[in-house]
Amino acid sequence: MGLHGAVLTFAVLGPLEVRAGDQPVDVGGRLPRRLLAILIAAEGRRVSEDSLVEGLWGDRRPRNPAGALQVYVSRLRRVLPGTALQRSAGSYRLLAADTDVARFRGHLVRARALVAGDRRAEAHEAFDAALRLWRGTPYEDLADDESTTAIRAALVEQRDSAQEEGAAALLATGDHAGAVAVLELLVHAAPYRERRWQLLALALYRSGRQADALNAVRRVRTLLAEELGVDPGPELRQLEGRILAQDPALAPGVRPLSSFIGRDADLALLDRLVATHRLVTVVGPAGAGKTRLAVEWARRDGVVRLADVADPALLVSAVAAAVGVTGFAGDPYEALVERLRLHGDPLVLDNCEHLAGEVARLVVDLLDRIPVLRVVATSRSPLGVDGEHILPLGPLAADDAVTLLTDRIRAGRPGWFGHDADRRDLRRLADALDHLPLALELAAARVRTFGVRGLIEQLDDRFTVLGRIPHGTMTPHATLQEAVAWSFDLLSGDERDLAVRLWPYEGGFPVEAAASAAAGLGALVSLVDQSVVTAEPGGGTARYRMLETIRAYCRSVDRDPAATRAGHAVWVRELVARAAGDLQGVRSATTMAALRQELPNLRAGLAHDLTHAPVEALRTAARLMWFWIRSGLLAEGNRVLTAALAAAPDAPLGDVVRARTASAGLLYFTGDVTRARRMLSEAILAVGAEPGHRSLLAEVRYYQALVQLPGGDPAIALTAAAEAHAIATETQTTWLIPATEMAWGAALVMAGRIADGRHRLRAAVRLAEASGRVWTAALSEFMLAQTLVDAGDGEALPLLRSSLRRFLDEGDLSNQLAVLHNGALALDAAGDAAGAALLRDVVHSHQARSAIRPAGTFLRSIMPHGWYEGAPPAQPPTLDDAVAVLAAPARAV
Structure with a gap:
């Protein structure tokens, strides 16, 4: 580590550069830079003090060379804190330096493996990544040092070969024109390298330029003859003959599609990660394809399969044998280190989860001993090693x-x-x-x-x-x-208990569902780490999910699945009970969003209770009334309520009345106003005959007033709204006070007392806003706008826009469509026929897909002839389109 904990990187493929993170580090003058370059060139091997002195001063040594050397070493240690610059037995070495040379070689290893696996496009990218690391002459600070001449020459040769291999990979992708452009530059830079001319001629031929291909061969023949007095080699001469004969084999072949499906992005990401990180662990659940990804990436026999290594003491021997170490007489670990150091291939360790601790220790040791080594591991949980980069591998798209x-x-x-x-x-x-x-x-x-x-x-x-x-x-x-059981068997007792407790959850669960367990959050974190539970971040709060296969396994090992399912149903009841009050308050928008997210769990809990606890199902379904309505799930809500009422004939009166009231509300929004009114009349008769139900009576009378709109009995609406308002005020039922004010105002409008009705509706908006009842404020604005549309009042459209914004925030689809229906009337009256038609098409398409009938709700009973008859448009505009049209200021009445 360098300054402030940043990772130090060293670049020697050009002038020496040292960086701590993104910040350059000033190593000092010529001699400190030269000393550091010599140590880097040794690649972790020891360099004697005599060799360092020779490299720094040659024949012009200072009077005390050992002391001067120590001064420069100390200076390096000061400016490069945390580097493993070791001294022992009269020598120095720099351990585990992160150098561009190591990264360059790593890219080459990866690129050649990709070529061997016929993945030419990815290979070209890997060669290109390797070559982008070059900034000039390698070890430029040691240009006059004879001891590093061979190192520098070898690196230049590796670069030149990489340029040619990269061009060959580009040509193999079918980008013949691109390959021609690259190769023309390459032959100009190194005209005596015949491989470049051979590739150029082939690229020209595959581009349909046979004459230019033959001319390229003649150019190199003339160059070699005039400057060196030699002929081209046999490969180039043979290619010339095949071009003249138009050999069909020279045409680009069509490679079959790989049967390895859906992981191209993961392979590319693994390439990038291995190029920049020394340890990458592919983590995912059983059956996700971690092993297959590792094998496809490596495309060699060097994948070390650890699934069959049960004894941790055999780990090193198993790895050594898998990478080709045979017949060693001494320590297998030292033999393994030497093998990996010599060959430079990445080490791929598969199925590490059952030996995670032992593998982690081995990997740390190997990375420390071999600076150029890169390790790819697969596991169902991270190894927990400092510097480890995790590549999560989830299900396929x-x-x-x-x-x-x-x-x-x-x-x-x-x-x-x-x-x-x-x-x-x-x-x-x-x-x-x-x-x-x-x-x-x-x-x-x-x-x-x-x-x-x-x-x-x-x-x-x-x-x-x-x-x-x-x-x-x-x-x-x-x-x-067995694949799933392998993961399950690695869990602790608390972790297994929590996993079994979570299987009934459908569509995922929030953290609260697991936090209430005895094991608490610690067990949940561990289940995520071990790929038994998946964390899905979003909106600032993670949500958790079990894959269906893992859920099925947990259910199969659950000793009492009925009790576990019942526990889940209790969680659903408690969730809905808490949410019911919030649906009418300041938290209504977030509550709606939370309930929509938990809809699969709501359905599962209700299905359980309809069979095993029908009274609880009745209560839960009634509490969800406004969720069903505002989500547009009217048919589903009605089915559940009907089933619950039939399943719980002896339920307490209050529960039955609330369920019938909820059912009436759903029927009203589907357009079945007659049945809705009848159900509420019956509910009032039942609750009115029982003492102790004043608040419930107020609630039912409120809904009775609403369902008279439109086309009902104004007297019933006025009486019901006034009584509901009086009881709400008397009992200080906070949400019901502005709501009954709104119902009273609507009833007055219905009775022909327009001015009084508008006054009460405006008061309802103020009361609702003051108490944080956003939904009631929106509905009051909407009703007020309805009274103004026919009058051509300029306030109608602004009120509709305001109510629509609130309903959008609240997630209330039913009332969004009701607003758009009335917006279409307002735009039509204002002469905006195109805007009105767009809004109608949106309403018609949603109405055809759901049971919502927005044209017949509240104060609007008039529907122009033919608006929603016939089939909806085949490609209707979107809800967003309608919102934009209604919101446009230019459309004001």
Whole structure:
């Protein structure tokens, strides 16, 4: 580490440069720079004091060379704190220096492996990354040092070869014109390197320029003859003959598509990370394809498979044997170090999770001993090593998952292409299997037996149905269940208990769901680290999820799954009970967002309670009334409420009345106003006959007033609103006071007392804003705007815009559509036919997809003939388009 903890990097492919992070470090004058360059050139080996003195001063040594050397060493240590500059037995060495030479060689190793794996585009990028590190002559500060002449010459040769290999890789990608441009520069820079001329001629020929290709060969023949008196080598002469004969083999071949699907971005990212970090650990859940990614990246036999190494004492021997160390008589660790130092290949360690501590210690030691070494590890949890860079490997993207399924199904059923219905079912199957490559591979093999849809229906018993993993695959496990159990068995008792407790959660869960467990947050953090639970950051707060395959395993090992499911249902009830009050208050927008996020859990909890605790289901469903309405889930809410009322005939009166009131509200928004009014009348009769239900009576009377709008009985609306307002004021029911003021104002308008009604509606807006009831303020503004639209009042559109903004913030789709319907009326009246038509199309398209009928709610009963008849537009404008039109100031009435 350097200044302020920044990592020190050394660049010698040009003038010496030292940086601490992004900041340059001034090493000093010529001699300190020269000393540091000599130590870097030794690449971690010891350099004797005599050699250092010779390199610094040659024949012009100072009177006390050892003392002078010590002065410069001390100066280096001061300006480069934290460097491992060691002295022992009359020598010095610089350990584990992060140099551009090491990075250059690492890029070359990677690039050549990519060429061997026929991944030419990535290889070209790797060669290019290596060459971008060069800034001039290598070890420029040692230009007159004979001891480093061979080092500098070798680096130049490596650079020149890399330029040619990079050009060859570019040519292999099919970018023939680009290769021509690069190679023309290369032959100019080093005209005697025949490999460059050979590649240039081939690039020209593949560009359709046969004459220019032959001319390139003649140019180099003339150059060599005139300046060196020699002929071109046999490869170049042979190429000339093949170009003359138009050999078909010279044409660019078409390489088959790889069956390694959906991981191109991950491979490219791994390339970049290995180029800049010495240790990269690929972390992900069972079946994500970590081993396959590592093998595809390495494309060699150097992947060390640790899954079968159960004894930590055998780790070093296993790694040594895997990388080709044989017949060693001494310490296997020293033999391993020497092998890795000589060959310079990255070390790839696969399946490290069960030996994480031992692997971590080994990796730290190897990286310290071998400055040029790069390590790639795969594990279900990080190794926990300082400087480790984590590459999370999650499930495939949805489209890639379907592509993988299709590819593997065709491998077993040649000619299978699937119809549109099959493709839809493939997406469902891929989703059910979490887009995990291992699960998808197994499922594809079972499609031949069950068909796609039939296999989906069997996935409740997925571990049995998917069967054994075929021989020759890269996973070390025999079945998918064993692969998951491998992770589960590595957990502590508290971690296993929490994992089992979390399986009922559908669609993920917030941190609070796990924090209440005995093991608490510590166990959750560990489950995330070990890829049993996935953390999904978003909006400043992480959300957590278990893959379906892991959920299925946890359910299979749960000793009391019924109790676990019941515990989840209790969590859902408590969540909804807390949220119900907030839906009418200052937190209504965030509460709506939270409930929408938990909708899969709400559905699962309600489904459980409908069977096992129907009264609780009734309470929960009634509390969700405004969530159903504002989310546009009217049909779903009605189905749940109807089922709950049927399942709990003996529920307490208050619960039944609230459920019937909620059902009436949903019916009202679907346009079934008659049934809504009848249900509320029955609810009032029931609650009014019982003492002790004053607040509930006020609530039901409030809704009774609302459902009279439009076209109902003005007298009923006025009486109900006035009584509800009086009881709300008497009981100081905070949310109900502005709400009943609004209902009273609407009832007055309905009774023809327009001015009085507008006065109360404006008062409702003020009361709602003062108490933080944003939704009530929005609805009051909307009702007030409705009274102004027909009158052509210029205030109508600003009020509609304001209410729409509030409803957008609140996530209330039903009332957004109601505002847009009235906005269309206002724009039509103002002569903006195009704007009105756009708003109508948006409302019509949403109305066709849901049960919402915004044209018949509240004060608006008039609907122009034919507005929403027939099919909606095939490509309707979006809700955002409608908002923009209504918000445009130029459209004011």
